[in-house]
Amino acid sequence: MSVTSGMVGDGFYNRNSAPQMAAIEYVLPWLEAAVADMRLDDVPATVGLADFGCSEGRNSIAAMKRLVEACRRRTQRPLLTIHSDLPTNDFSGVFAGLRPAGRSVFDDASVFSAAVGGSMFGQLLPPGSVHFSMSFNALGFLDRRPLKRLPGYVVPNGPSERAGVGQVSDDERATFAMQADRDLQAFLHARAAELVVGGKLLLEVFGASDELRTCDGIYDALNGAMLEVLAAGSIDQRQYEDFYQPVYFRTLDELVAPFAAVESRLAKLYRVDRAECYEVPVSFVEAFHASGDVARYAAAFTNFFRAFTEPVLRSSFAGHPSLDRLIDDIYTRAERLVRDDPARYEFHYLSVAMLLTRRE
Ligand SMILES: C[S@@+](CC[C@H](N)C(=O)[O-])C[C@H]1O[C@@H](n2cnc3c(N)ncnc32)[C@H](O)[C@@H]1O
Known part of the structure; x- marks a missing residue:
């Protein structure tokens, strides 16, 4: 079982994910350059293109359009676009987005599309069937909760220096860093099994550097709201301490770490073409x-982080007698905190990304 059911559905994620699209836009020129000079053997006949963690599809389809166009500059062979996410993801937006007005969004009789439900930490597609794999803003969602509780804060990276409320110990943080590394390696091995030799993998995810962290502001506001509902008696101390969002914000060093070890198995499977940390x-x-x-601003910021934090919050408090009211109360409070003191919850979107080539 995965630790999240996905994003908020019914179009809410699609409407509140412009920052994620900006992070994707930044690396699309990498994708175009990679396709321009990638190896395209005659078999398999169909060129497979896959996106992992597609959510409701708006951003996934936008990226896939660019990939399809880049592929069409190289080949007229049939293309198969695959949009994958957890089985619990709301795929209705993906299907609607893929066939607006009953026709393929790619406007090409030889482009076919499919959606696949399953965890990206395992193999989901046939061996040697994918030419280009990608994943955006998804890898930070952990495969499992490595600790039962995180008593001092709501996310493993800990509070921002600016807000400074809460704490995560070095040991706790290290446990999550190890889980994130295991997840990354599992993801890379799964994609290696699916990719053709010479195939490409573009992996981008929200991240952290010495100066900026994408978690800052978001989780400070969420934590502040949780502390308020605790003080108001809507949840108890134990519930506050048990709750956390199983999401980890990686540095660029952590992203490329699997290739750094001398005897790295992954370095034998992939060549690292480029890697970068950037802010959008x-x-x-x-x-x-x-x-x-x-x-x-406070409303847009809160909707943005509500879209990816609410499902975990909901499942963590599933037994609560007035769950809907509790959830609304938490986000209403978070929005008020941001509105009253926006500087305290300053937000930056930092990404880490790498482009890999599958070796022989
Ligand atoms: C923030 S959304 C990103 C959506 C889209 N890629 C974008 O950039 O806008 C993260 C997505 O990762 C998915 N996800 C989380 N854990 C996953 C897993 N183990 N396997 C597949 N998808 C997962 C979530 O369901 C969610 O749809």
């Missing part, structure tokens, strides 16, 4: 700087 502008932050409309 966030649309609702820029709009706030331009307009000064703090209420609009």
Whole structure:
């Protein structure tokens, strides 16, 4: 069983994921350059293109369109686009997005599409069937909860220096870093089994550096709201301490670590073509700087992180007698905290990404 059921569905993730798309946009030129000079053998006849962690599909399909166009500059062979996520993901937006007005969104009679439910930490596709694999903003969601509880904060990377409320010990943090490394290795081995020799893997995920961390601001506001519902008696101390979001924000060093070891099995499976840590502008932050409309900013920021934190919050408090009210109360409080003091919850979107080639 995975530790999350996916994102908030019914189009909510699609409507509140512009920052993730900005992070994807940054690496799409890598994808285009990689396709331009990748090896394309005659077999298998169909060129397989896969995206792991596609959620409701808007961003996945946008990236896939660019990949399809890049492939069409190289070959007229049939293409199969595969959009994969957890079986509990809301795939209805994916299907609707793939066939608007009853026709393929790729507008090409020789492009076929499929959705596959399953965890990306295992192999999901036939051996040697994929030419280009990608995953965006997904790998940080851990495969399992390595600790039963995280008593001092709501996410393993700990609070921001700016907000400074809460703590995660070095030992706790190291346990999550090890889980994240195991997950990364499992993901890489699974994709290696699916890729053709010479195939490409583009892996991007929200991250952390010495200066900036994508978790800062988001989880400070969520933690502040959780502490408020604790003080109000809606949850008890034990429930607060048991709750955490099983998400880890990696550094670039952690992303490329599997290839650094001298006897690395993964270094035999892949060549690292490029790797980078980068920040992208966030649309609702820029709009706030331009307009000064703090209420609009707080609402957009809260909806953005609600889209990926609510399902875990819901399952963690599943037995609560008034669950819907509790969840709404938490996000209403988080939004108020951001509105009252936006500087305290300053937000930056930092990504780490790498492009790999499957070796012989
Ligand atoms: C933040 S969304 C990213 C969606 C999209 N790739 C984007 O960039 O907008 C993360 C996605 O990863 C998925 N996910 C989390 N754990 C997963 C797993 N073990 N296997 C497959 N997908 C997973 C979630 O269900 C969610 O749809």
